[in-house]
Amino acid sequence: FLEEDGNAYENADAKVERRRLRDMYDPFQMSDELFKKNFRLNKDAFKYVLDTFAEETQQSTLTSLSPLNRVVAALRFFAEGSYQHGVGTDYNVGMGQSTVSKSLSHFLEVMQRKLCREWIKFDQSEEEKMQAEQEFYAKASFPGVIICVDGTHIKIVKPSEEGFLYYNRKGFYSINAILVCDNRMRIKSIDARYPGCNHEG
Known part of the structure; x- marks a missing residue:
């Protein structure tokens, strides 16, 4: 007690x-x-x-x-x-x-x-969204998914100017890119505007 x-x-x-x-x-x-x-x-x-x-x-x-x-x-x-x-x-x-x-x-x-x-808006018709959701579920048994978004660091040589901006928290120089891909692994969009010091998202 x-x-x-x-x-x-x-x-x-x-x-x-x-x-x-x-x-x-x-x-x-x-x-x-x-x-x-x-x-x-x-x-x-x-x-x-x-x-x-x-x-x-x-x-x-x-x-x-x-x-x-x-x-x-x-x-x-x-x-x-x-x-x-x-x-x-x-x-x-x-x-x-x-x-x-x-x-x-x-x-x-x-x-x-x-x-x-x-x-957050995607250029998909209602029919395409339904098809994507069905295919994602068939592959991963995860409901409600119509598209995938992820970030990645693309390794580069240190730039001659403002190189510090490209040094990421993983310990190398990079460009921080966000990619959007559909249910058939086709890349629909890429945003690679940001240096590696920016965190994903």
Whole structure:
């Protein structure tokens, strides 16, 4: 019983500390460079996502979480590319893993309903979309997929000017390219405008 009581007190203390961190935390106090490193967006883009999310968010069971808290948690998750437990222990977030999970689901639902429809569009007829979805499912048993998007670093020789911009976090010089490919592995679009120091996406 004593051990269980001790764990209960520790959990309660952790919740209080997380709430204190959330209440104190203001990501916009970061430098522009650190902000982009943490969220993979600049401050203007972050504010756009935050404003859109705040407008669409209704009262939910996550009553103690502000729209800012939820956007911070979601974007840190995407920036880290790791499981929710890591973000749940991130001092920038101040949430437990289960809360991050609920918050992330809500964030994705809002983004899919609002931002994705506005900004993500593919030049496919309804018939082509249906065919692509069927073929992707037949290959991978993964529903709802109509196209694939991924980033890759194309290795290059160090440029003579501003070479530092092309040095990526993997340790070589590159161009950061985003490719879009269809269900038959045909490349539909390439964006290779960015130097290697830019993160994917």
